[in-house]
Structures are given as C-alpha cells and as structure tokens.
Amino acid sequence: MEQGVLEYLVGCGIAGWVATGREVSLRSYRLFAARDPRVLIGIDPEGVWGEPELIGLMAEKCGVSPDPRYVEGPDLIDPVRTLLAFDRFAERVAEVAQRKGPVLIGTGHPHRLLGFYVGLADALSAAGCAVLTPAQGRRVDITTRFGLRTYNLDYVRGVAFVRAHGVPGSGGAPGAHSHSPLPVRMALAALAEAGGPLPELVIGDHGWVCGAGQLGFEAIGLADTDDPALFVGEAEGRVSVVVPLDDGVRSDYYLPLSRYVLNRACLSQ
Template sequence: MIKAEELYDHLVEHRIAGRVATPRENNLGKYARFGRRDPDVLFGLDPEGEWTAADVLALMARRCGVSPDPEHRYGQDTIDPRLTVEALDRVALAVARTAANRGSVLLGTGHPQHLAGFHSALGEALRAAGCAVLTPAHPSHFPMHHAQEVEYCALEFRQRVGVVRVYEGAPPAAGTASAEEVAAALGALSEPVHTHSPQPVRIALAALAEAGEALPDLVIGDHGWACGAGRLGVPAVGLADSNDPAVFVGEAEGEVEVAVPLDDGVRRDCYELLSAYVLQQAGMSQ
C-alpha cells in the first residue's frame, strides 16, 4: 500500500517535485514565449485567453507551485509535491473510468528516455483490464517542422507508447527518386528523441479517422501528445514540467483533463512509484 505521504517523500527525495532542477530563468523565459504565442511552447494549443507572461506565472504558481513572485528571476524554483499527488489522484480517476468502460487508450511521449515507462505501465494495466491500447500509423514517416529547419521523422510505438525517431539524411525531391533511393537518402534512424511537437498525435488520430475507427477514449501523454489530443477534443492527461505552461493552460481552458506537475527529466526508474500509485488509486494494482 503506497501512502500519499510516502509518495510525497519520494517526489522530494528524487527532485521530481520540491526543489527541482529546472531553473527559474528557464521557467520565466518559457512563460514569456508562451505569452508571445511561440509555437514551440504552445504544444499544439490555440489558447482562447490572452495569457500574458504575468498571467502564465500566476497560473503556474497555482497549478504547479512555482514561486509567484515576479521579482524572483534567477536561481531555484519549485514544484509543490502536494499538487503532484492531487493531480496523480485525478489521473487515477481517468484511468479507472477508462478501464470500467473497457475503453480505448492512446499512449505517447515527447520524453522517451524518462517518461515512457510511466505511460507503458498504465497502458499494460489498461490492456489487462480489457481496454484496447491503440498503435495507429505504425510506422509513419513525416517531416517535422521547426522554426529554423525541417527534420524527416518516423512515428513508432515501443511497448505501445508512441515515440519519434529522426532520420540522419533528408529525402530527395518528390518524384525524382525510387523508393530504394529515398530509403538510401534518408539513412539510419536515431533513438527516440525529445519533442514538443503535436504532429505525432495528430498523425495517429488522423490514421484512426481515415480507417473509420473511433478516436481513443483517453490519451495518456505529455508535451504535444497531451495538448495536441486535447485541442482536437480527445480526453487527455499529461505530465508537465514547470517550464511546460501549455499543458496547464490547456487544463485551465478545459482542453486537457489533468496536468500533472513534475520534473520530467529525472531517471526513468524514479517514476515507477508514480505509476504504481496511480494504478493503486484506480483499483488496478497488479
């Protein structure tokens, strides 16, 4: 039996919450960029509200636990572990609802080296409960657009968790090469990469729609996976760092069901107690 107090201590000990590694100046910089509608920090949202940098700071103080003081510009910032535990309890409700309805779930992460295990654990428990864990558009190849460049990527599912890999090369001009020449030009694939993009979840949801299949009853993700799904009206829960304001704005505007405040860059195994706690609270401990 995992008690909330035990989870609280674990969060603080491993700096998943409490005095986290993300510096204050990084947080404030991302809040300012969100206020300017920088696509890289919107994660696929199109916010209804104005959301100035000051508005975002006030929201993040309430929902995440960062310092509300606008004059605190450098150094240490925090995530309130009580808010993390409360949000995980609400994730458990969404997971339990999906399991009770034998619903379908789509899993994906923009932090594959750290958070994939958390998502996979919930997915395996839901599959054991009779839910369909979807892997649409596997594999898919697509150009991912950034501010300064375009990368050619692959969407894949590992342990039923969607991840993005990047090709070393670039495809030749359309219509000028055979399939073999295109494959040779693309070259090898990277290991799964960190991304904020909503493109992967959009591709996965579009593949379901094109196949005439129902959209998932729940998306479990982070970054663009949570915000991109929520923007399209699909119930979504997302893990989010203190420099990821989009997930919290999505929650505040009703597009993301739950935003879980935590540092999303600690060791992968440190999140195992969190997924175990969610499954316990959902009545699905294995």
C-alpha cells in the first residue's frame, strides 16, 4: 500500500471526508430504491435494493457510515478502498492493452474528469489499442430534471461526452454534466451498425459504465457516494470495477491518479 498516494487522496479531498453530503447520497439511495431512471442511469437491478441495503452496500464498497441514523453532514470514502479499486482498475486496463483490444471511453463529468480519461486514452492508443469514437456529432435528446435537453455526442482526444446542442466543438465549453446512459447506447449502436469493432472494455463514469455494463460489455469506472448504480452493477456482476471517489474536486487533482493507473498498468509514456 502506497502511503504517499493515500495521503494525496485525503489531502485533496478525493477520499477521506468528502464534499458530497450525506443527505445528497441518501436522497439518491431513496430514488434508486424507487427505481427512478435518473438514478438507475442504465442499470436494471436484479436484486431487492431498498435504502437499508444500499447503505450497507455503500458502506462496504466506499466506507461511508453504515448508520442509517446519520442523515446529515459530510460522508467518508475510505482511501484504502479507493486505492485498492484503482489497482483493480489498472489491472483491467493492462489486460486490454496487452491484447491491443479496442476501447471506448466516455464521461458525464467532462469539467472534472476529462483530463484523467485523456491520459488513459493517449496511453492505450500508444499501446496499439483502437480508441473508438463512434457517432461523433450525433444528436441525443436526454430527459433531465429541467426537462428534455438536446445535446450532441463529441470527443476530445478519444474521450466521449455530450455538448449542449449548438455549442461549437472546438474552443467552446468542455461539455455538459450528464448521468444518462443514452450516449453510450448510441455509440455502441453506431459501432454495431458499422460492423464493429466493438469495445473489449468501456471506461468512464455515470451512464457510460452502467449503460455499457447492462448491455454485456465489460465496464470499469469512477463513482461518488451519491452514485449507487455503479456499485449495484458491480455487486450484481455487470460492472467489473468501480473506484469510489469524490468526482467534484479540481480537475488537475485527478491527473496524478491517471499517472498512477498507467504506472500500475505498465503503460507510462
């Protein structure tokens, strides 16, 4: 266990006491238990996942408080769990790199996590993997809490995300925050229509991981304490690895973790 990495995770707020509030996470657990599609984000649970079961799962996977009476204040992500999950994440990246398998990488957090994923995409491409970019520019309509919104699927250096419709693809905003599985479904459908290749591994967060995993693709990703869908997917065997972390800190704080993954996967450039 690398003590310096653990200290880094806590020091920059990626793990330890995180900014995601307990009340925010509990609201997500209640909505997930009610099978609200905004929180399922592509996963169709097989088991019974009520709020008590979800608190227990998130305590196991993330290290949050298992006490249902703790309903307000900061929540805890155990940095040891985060680091161990990053090690498993790196193993999956290394295996697909050794096979030179095609990969699809996408994020619903482009403002925060784009740089982390770009580092992986560059290294996987250099290792001979095809970093897939299907359906670029394709329109996707997503229902949000503000109503129906129109976006376009875009890529930066092999990493997919959605932009608000009409926002230029270069020199504009880095993209929109989205939990929807529709972009990954669109990307995978476009690959199938074109005759492949299909990804051997999907890397990302939110709906990119859940949507791909639900369709039977191997998927690994990052998730905060208010994203129970990914951890349920992992518990039920449709997601291979989920790394628990705060997904809302400064974007540059994640870059050393991209380098950590690449070092563990023997893909450092």
